[in-house]
Amino acid sequence: MKILLLCIQIFLGFTTALLFVGEDLLFTLCLFVFSLVPVFGLIDLKHSFLRTDAHIMVGGILAFAAGTLKILNLVASTNFSLRVSVVSLFVLVLYGLLVAIVAKRSFK
Amino acid sequence: MAIKVALCGNPNVGKTSLFNALTGLRQYVANWAGVTVEVKEGVRKWQGKQIEIVDLPGTYTLTSFSLDEKVAREYLLYKPVDVVVVIADALNLYQGLYLLLEVVEMGVKTILAVNAIDEARKKNVELDRYELSKHLGVSVVFTSAVTGEGIEDLLNTIVKVASLPATQVRVNYSEDIEKAIDEVRQSLSQIELSEMLSRWFSLKCIENDPEIMEFVSNRGVKIDFSVFKGMGEKIARQKYDMINLILKEAVKKREKSLNVSEAIDHVLTHKYLGIPIFLALMYLAFNFAFSTVQPLTDAVEWLFTAAADLIKSTISSEMISSLLADGVLSGVGGVLSFVPNIFALFLILGVMEESGYLPRAAFVVDRIMYSLKLSGRSFMSFLLGFGCSVPAVMSTRGISDPKERLVTILSVPFISCSARLPVYLLLASIFFRDNAGTVVFGMYALSILVSISTAVFTNKILFKGEPSFLIMELPRYRFPTAKNIVLYLWNRGKHFLIKAGTIIFAASVIIWILSYFPARGDVSHSFAAYIGKAVSVIMKPFGFDWRISTALVFGVAAKEVIVSALSMFFGFSGTISFAQDLSMQISPLQAFALLVFVMAYVPCFATLGAIYSETGQKRWVVFTVFYSLLVAYLLALAVVFIGGLVL
Amino acid sequence: MRLSDVPVGSTARIERIFRDSVNSRLLGLGFVPGAQVVVVREAPLGNPRVYQIMGKLISLRNEDASCIEVTVMRTAIPLSDCEPGFYIVTDIHGGGKFRRRQNIAGIEIGKQLQVISTFPITVRTEQGVFRLGRGEASRIILRRVEQWP
Numbered sequence: 028m029k030i031l032l033l034c035i036q037i038f039l040g041f042t043t044a045l046l047f048v049g050e051d052l053l054f055t056l057c058l059f060v061f062s063l064v065p066v067f068g069l070i071d072l073k074h075s076f077l078r079t080d081a082h083i084m085v086g087g088i089l090a091f092a093a094g095t096l097k098i099l100n101l102v103a104s105t106n107f108s109l110r111v112s113v114v115s116l117f118v119l120v121l122y123g124l125l126v127a128i129v130a131k132r133s134f135k
Numbered sequence: 136m137a138i139k140v141a142l143c144g145n146p147n148v149g150k151t152s153l154f155n156a157l158t159g160l161r162q163y164v165a166n167w168a169g170v171t172v173e174v175k176e177g178v179r180k181w182q183g184k185q186i187e188i189v190d191l192p193g194t195y196t197l198t199s200f201s202l203d204e205k206v207a208r209e210y211l212l213y214k215p216v217d218v219v220v221v222i223a224d225a226l227n228l229y230q231g232l233y234l235l236l237e238v239v240e241m242g243v244k245t246i247l248a249v250n251a252i253d254e255a256r257k258k259n260v261e262l263d264r265y266e267l268s269k270h271l272g273v274s275v276v277f278t279s280a281v282t283g284e285g286i287e288d289l290l291n292t293i294v295k296v297a298s299l300p301a302t303q304v305r306v307n308y309s310e311d312i313e314k315a316i317d318e319v320r321q322s323l324s325q326i327e328l329s330e331m332l333s334r335w336f337s338l339k340c341i342e343n344d345p346e347i348m349e350f351v352s353n354r355g356v357k358i359d360f361s362v363f364k365g366m367g368e369k370i371a372r373q374k375y376d377m378i379n380l381i382l383k384e385a386v387k388k389r390e391k392s393l394n395v396s397e398a399i400d401h402v403l404t405h406k407y408l409g410i411p412i413f414l415a416l417m418y419l420a421f422n423f424a425f426s427t428v429q430p431l432t433d434a435v436e437w438l439f440t441a442a443a444d445l446i447k448s449t450i451s452s453e454m455i456s457s458l459l460a461d462g463v464l465s466g467v468g469g470v471l472s473f474v475p476n477i478f479a480l481f482l483i484l485g486v487m488e489e490s491g492y493l494p495r496a497a498f499v500v501d502r503i504m505y506s507l508k509l510s511g512r513s514f515m516s517f518l519l520g521f522g523c524s525v526p527a528v529m530s531t532r533g534i535s536d537p538k539e540r541l542v543t544i545l546s547v548p549f550i551s552c553s554a555r556l557p558v559y560l561l562l563a564s565i566f567f568r569d570n571a572g573t574v575v576f577g578m579y580a581l582s583i584l585v586s587i588s589t590a591v592f593t594n595k596i597l598f599k600g601e602p603s604f605l606i607m608e609l610p611r612y613r614f615p616t617a618k619n620i621v622l623y624l625w626n627r628g629k630h631f632l633i634k635a636g637t638i639i640f641a642a643s644v645i646i647w648i649l650s651y652f653p654a655r656g657d658v659s660h661s662f663a664a665y666i667g668k669a670v671s672v673i674m675k676p677f678g679f680d681w682r683i684s685t686a687l688v689f690g691v692a693a694k695e696v697i698v699s700a701l702s703m704f705f706g707f708s709g710t711i712s713f714a715q716d717l718s719m720q721i722s723p724l725q726a727f728a729l730l731v732f733v734m735a736y737v738p739c740f741a742t743l744g745a746i747y748s749e750t751g752q753k754r755w756v757v758f759t760v761f762y763s764l765l766v767a768y769l770l771a772l773a774v775v776f777i778g779g780l781v782l
Numbered sequence: 783m784r785l786s787d788v789p790v791g792s793t794a795r796i797e798r799i800f801r802d803s804v805n806s807r808l809l810g811l812g813f814v815p816g817a818q819v820v821v822v823r824e825a826p827l828g829n830p831r832v833y834q835i836m837g838k839l840i841s842l843r844n845e846d847a848s849c850i851e852v853t854v855m856r857t858a859i860p861l862s863d864c865e866p867g868f869y870i871v872t873d874i875h876g877g878g879k880f881r882r883r884q885n886i887a888g889i890e891i892g893k894q895l896q897v898i899s900t901f902p903i904t905v906r907t908e909q910g911v912f913r914l915g916r917g918e919a920s921r922i923i924l925r926r927v928e929q930w931p
Contacts, residue, residue, distance in 0.1 A: 060412060100422060
């Protein structure tokens with residue numbers, strides 16, 4: 028179950044990152060780094076089922092933050108249009124937020 | 136008659152939030168002579184009385200090892216205070232109570248405010264208010280700065296306690312310590328002290344507090360301090376033992392849950408991910424502060440240009456209109472155009488600080504900074520320097536070690552801020568065409584080198600190369616509240632506008648005067664040009680004629696001005712382009728020297744203003760000016776010399 | 783040994799503190815003789831490290847931590863003595879039946895568990911969340927973890 032969540036997170040993260048390669052290379056790098064968080068979460072799964080929750084949650088929040096700031100940036104520079112990369116960004120942001128909220132619960 | 140209240144407590148217990156909740160906007164930053172530690176004061180009217188509240192710096196104890204502690208303690212010792220409110224974190228009473236005991240031993244009227252009671256409740260921690268009060272001997276109030284609970288209660292208690300006589304609360308120590316205290320008190324009897332204070336002073340002597348020891352020996356009291364070796368630790372231990380006992384009685388359910396924070400820490404300070412995440416976050420922060428906020432900056436500039444045009448077209452006197460439009464407005468506009476970027480950077484900094492991430496960032500990079508005799512905390516300031524030196528210098532406020540703070544303030548301005556970029560780009564594209572990118576990158580790299588060297592150099596000269604220390608608490612992560620962030624921005628922004636703003640404004644007017652007179656607008660014959668011509672004499676080795684030199688003089692006001700100044704002198708006659716005209720004057724090698732000079736020489740007025748306001752001393756501003764000029768000149772000289780040999 | 787040498791995850795008791803200039807600051811933070819300190823984690827570059835003392839997390843450089851003389855307590859402690867945190871089970875004292883009962887709850891040697899609360903003793907394991915009595919808990923030995931992949 029957690030494996031699935033992590034995989035989706037990794038997939039969304041990397042895909043969105045790649046979609047921005049032409050547009051904004053630095054942002055791609057940024058998203059890439061943030062998407063490594065769930066990757067390490069997968070690696071950690073064997074050792075510790077607990078830390079996985081941490082990776083999911085923090086990975087989600089970071090993706091949410093990066094995505095939201097990028098969207099703000101696009102709007103401010105009037106570069107905003109519903110192209111594939113932007114749609115992917117929205118999906119990433121929503122997913123990141125959702126998954127972070129879900130993961131947070133397991134810490135209560 | 137006003138009631139004077141001092142707030143003290145550990146860092147990170149929500150003291151500032153509580154202060155904000157008590158005073159709202161009626162607060163301002165107080166600056167005591169020569170002290171650069173921030174102390175806020177505010178007022179609140181309650182039950183018909185005027186309550187003046189001082190927010191003392193957060194401290195763990197009242198011994199004088201850090202500047203914060205010194206300030207807090209001095210305030211309590213020398214300024215008349217009616218009531219002291221010690222704020223402790225409901226989820227970590229241990230530490231807060233230690234400070235409470237130290238305060239209570241001074242004999243002042245004290246109230247204990249246990250903050251974050253809402254969080255404690257959520258974690259099923261129950262505290263018995265009555266037991267706490269009984270064992271500690273002070274009034275106890277439960278508060279939550281976030282929900283507002285207990286604020287009224289606290290205000291009522293303040294008024295009540297202020298009207299009652301002080302209760303003497305005594306912490307009893309073991310026999311050997313009590314004997315030592317009596318001995319010291321005998322020796323101190325020649326100094327006039329109240330009973331509580333004499334006991335407090337004795338304890339501090341036994342603990343080897345340097346300031347107290349000095350104070351005491353200055354008054355001719357001779358005490359053999361070596362007898363007290365090891366007692367300081369015992370005293371601390373016994374205080375904690377007492378706290379343990381009290382907490383056993385008063386805390387009904389104990390549950391320390393660092394779990395969420397620990398989990399987050401696992402990722403954010405991860406062995407491999409920690410640093411990349413930090414860098415990525417900083418990139419996002421810069422992106423936000425500079426490109427996302429750009430429309431606001433453009434709007435401000437547009438506003439001022441429009442106002443300038445309006446003035447030029449309505450006012451008949453050419454001089455007055457020029458004074459207002461080119462001098463005053465461009466000066467004010469210059470200051471205000473900084474504002475969106477600076478506010479954005481401070482917003483990011485504020486969120487990082489409030490959420491608890493900032494100490495983690497410092498933690499992760501500390502090792503790198505250690506070799507520069509700095510700590511992880513100043514890394515943030517250096518990074519901010521890439522955006523703008525002004526918030527970078529202002530962010531040093533959070534550095535607790537005063538040596539490190541000064542070194543950082545002096546080194547940060549060398550980092551190539553965004554204002555120098557237009558100059559780099561312009562010159563690089565004209566003279567180095569395809570290699571422009573490499574050249575610009577080289578400038579940035581060089582600026583980092585100079586900055587680091589300055590840090591090491593100033594540390595050696597000023598502090599004999601002593602490393603700074605880093606002992607910091609990693610507080611719980613918490614969701615930053617909008618109210619606190621807004622107040623934080625308000626304080627910072629006001630500070631910048633008032634301090635740095637006045638200097639920039641004054642400087643702009645002066646620059647205007649220099650460029651307008653005596654030729655009434657013809658810059659080539661203005662005072663500035665005369666200065667430029669004079670300066671160009673020493674610029675001979677680089678081939679900088681009076682036009683470039685004058686542009687450099689203007690650049691002291693703000694680096695972006697260099698570009699517009701150059702375009703005033705070169706290529707405007709229409710027959711040749713700017714690029715051609717400029718390349719006729721200097722060679723690529725000399726252009727490189729110019730780039731290096733621009734990189735290193737005098738920081739803009741805004742930065743100088745920030746340096747003045749953060750150090751409180753003119754001498755550092757003067758030092759920066761001369762030092763940077765020297766470095767710039769020598770580096771440019773080196774470029775021309777080595778280049779001349781190689782090419 | 784010095785606090786800077788204590789491995790990550792272990793708990794130690796402070797014996798004394800050496801250098802004087804940092805001394806008072808450390809005292810005020812709770813680093814007093816007799817106090818328990820846990821080594822929580824270290825920075826990516828090995829320095830500084832995070833310690834848990836008196837309910838707080840404090841970051842100390844190794845240079846400063848080396849001024850604190852400690853004795854390492856049992857690195858493994860019974861569940862009944864544990865603070866909330868993440869641990870790994872190193873031993874279960876008991877017969878086959880006791881062990882099997884614990885295994886069903888996910889408490890097995892080598893497996894990780896999280897102590898959620900000490901009062902009452904509540905843990906989370908792979909199998910879920912469980913409450914234990916003090917007697918049982920004193921027979922389950924744990925070691926604190928914070929290992930890197």
